[in-house]
Amino acid sequence: MIRTYDRKLIIEDGSQYYGYGFSADTDKVFELVFHTGVIGYQEIFSDPSYTYQGVVMTYPLIGNYGMAADDYETFHPTIGAMIVREYEDHPSNFRAEATLSEMMKKFDVPGISGIDTRKLTRSIRDFGSRKALITSVNTPLEKGLEILKETTIPGNMAEIVSCKESWEYETEEPKYHIVAVDFGIKHSILKAWKKRGCHVTIVPWNTSAEEIRKLQPDGVFLSNGPGDPAAVQPAIEMIQQLRGSVPMFGICLGHQLISLSYGAKTYKMKFGHHGGNHPVKNIATGKVEITSQNHSYAVDESSLKGTDLTITHMNLLDKTVEGVACEKDSIYSVQYHPESAPGPQDSGYLFDRFIQMMKEGKAHAKKN
Numbered sequence: 534m535i536r537t538y539d540r541k542l543i544i545e546d547g548s549q550y551y552g553y554g555f556s557a558d559t560d561k562v563f564e565l566v567f568h569t570g571v572i573g574y575q576e577i578f579s580d581p582s583y584t585y586q587g588v589v590m591t592y593p594l595i596g597n598y599g600m601a602a603d604d605y606e607t608f609h610p611t612i613g614a615m616i617v618r619e620y621e622d623h624p625s626n627f628r629a630e631a632t633l634s635e636m637m638k639k640f641d642v643p644g645i646s647g648i649d650t651r652k653l654t655r656s657i658r659d660f661g662s663r664k665a666l667i668t669s670v671n672t673p674l675e676k677g678l679e680i681l682k683e684t685t686i687p688g689n690m691a692e693i694v695s696c697k698e699s700w701e702y703e704t705e706e707p708k709y710h711i712v713a714v715d716f717g718i719k720h721s722i723l724k725a726w727k728k729r730g731c732h733v734t735i736v737p738w739n740t741s742a743e744e745i746r747k748l749q750p751d752g753v754f755l756s757n758g759p760g761d762p763a764a765v766q767p768a769i770e771m772i773q774q775l776r777g778s779v780p781m782f783g784i785c786l787g788h789q790l791i792s793l794s795y796g797a798k799t800y801k802m803k804f805g806h807h808g809g810n811h812p813v814k815n816i817a818t819g820k821v822e823i824t825s826q827n828h829s830y831a832v833d834e835s836s837l838k839g840t841d842l843t844i845t846h847m848n849l850l851d852k853t854v855e856g857v858a859c860e861k862d863s864i865y866s867v868q869y870h871p872e873s874a875p876g877p878q879d880s881g882y883l884f885d886r887f888i889q890m891m892k893e894g895k896a897h898a899k900k901n
C-alpha cells in the first residue's frame with residue numbers, strides 16, 4: 534500500500550521534512566534535539582526533562598519492543614514530540630502492554646515517521662537546536678513560520694512538571710530519609726534510592742529551606758528536570774540556605790542548580806548531550822565511565838574558578854564539566870545520569886556515596 538505524507542516538520546530556518554503521523558494529530562512547537570541511544574524510547578518518551586523538546590531518534594527503528602508497565606519515568610509524559618525514521622506498531626516483547634503510538638496519543642504527543650533522521654541530525658549538529666513545529670502536511674510554510682515566531686518556549690519548566698504537593702516513596706524498614714526536590718524527577722532515580730533502603734519524601738520544586746529542614750532529612754536530593762536552570766531561582770536560594778547543614782546530591786538540573794548556588798554560571802549548548810555512550814572521566818580516580826546523558830545546558834568551567842566547588846568529572850568528547858563537589862559542605866553533583874535509564878550502569882557508585890555520607894552524618898549527629 535502506498536501511503537501519502539500526512540504530517541510535516543517545519544523548522545524555524547524555513548526547512549521542511551515530510552512524513553507520516555503515528556500518534557496524536559496535534560500541532561506542537563518544540564526545540565529539536567537528537568538522541569543517539571539504540572534502545573530506551575520508552576524512558577525518553579516519559580522523561581520529564583524532555584518537556585518542550587522534539588526528540589529525533591538516530592536509531593532507525595522505534596516502537597519494536599512496545600511499552601512495559603514498569604519502565605515509565607513518569608506516568609504523565611510531557612515530551613514535545615518524537616521524530617523517527619521507521620515506526621513499528623506491532624511490538625514483539627512479552628513485557629509489552631501497549632504500543633508507543635497508543636501512549637503518545639493518550640498524552641497528546643505528536644510523532645512523525647518516515648523522516649530522514651540522518652540528514653536532520655546532521656543539520657542539528659551543524660546549525661544547533663532550533664524551534665520546530667509538527668503540523669498537517671496542508672499547513673502553508675508561511676503559516677508554520679508565523680506560529681514558530683509567536684510561540685515562546687518557557688524557561689522555568691520545573692513549575693510545569695513538578696508535583697504540586699509532597700508525596701512519599703515508601704520503603705520497608707528504611708535506613709535513611711531523603712527529601713527529593715522534584716524538578717521533574719525520574720522514577721528510576723526513586724527506584725535507585727529504594728534499592729538502597731531509603732524512604733523518599735518528594736517535595737515541589739519551590740519548597741523552602743525551612744520546610745525541608747522541618748522534614749528532618751538525612752540527605753537532600755536535587756532532581757533532574759527540563760528547562761533553563763537559571764530560571765529556577767527559588768531553588769537556587771533554597772540550596773544556598775541549606776547547604777552545609779545536610780548532605781546534598783544533585784543530578785543534571787540538580788547539578789546545574791548547585792553550581793549556580795555557588796556563583797558559577799550555566800550556558801546553553803549548541804545541541805547538548807542526549808545518548809547513552811558518553812565517556813566521562815572521574816578526575817580523582819582517572820577512571821572513565823560510559824554514561825547516559827540528557828542535557829542542553831552546561832556549567833561554564835571558567836565560572837567555577839574562585840567558588841568553593843571543584844570539578845570532579847569531565848566529558849571526554851568535548852571537555853565540558855560533568856561533576857562538581859564541595860567536600861566541606863558534603864555536597865556533590867553530576868551532569869550525567871547515574872540511574873542509567875536507559876544506559877550503561879558504570880556510575881551507580883554515586884548513589885552509594887550518598888548513602889555513605891548520610892551514614893557518616895548520622896554517626897556525627899549521635900556523637901554531638
Ligand SMILES: NC(=O)CC[C@H](N)C(=O)O
Pocket residue numbers: 582756757758759760761762784785786787827828829830831
Ligand atoms: N535532564 C536534565 O535534568 C536536564 C537539565 C536541563 N534542563 C538541561 O537541559 O540541561
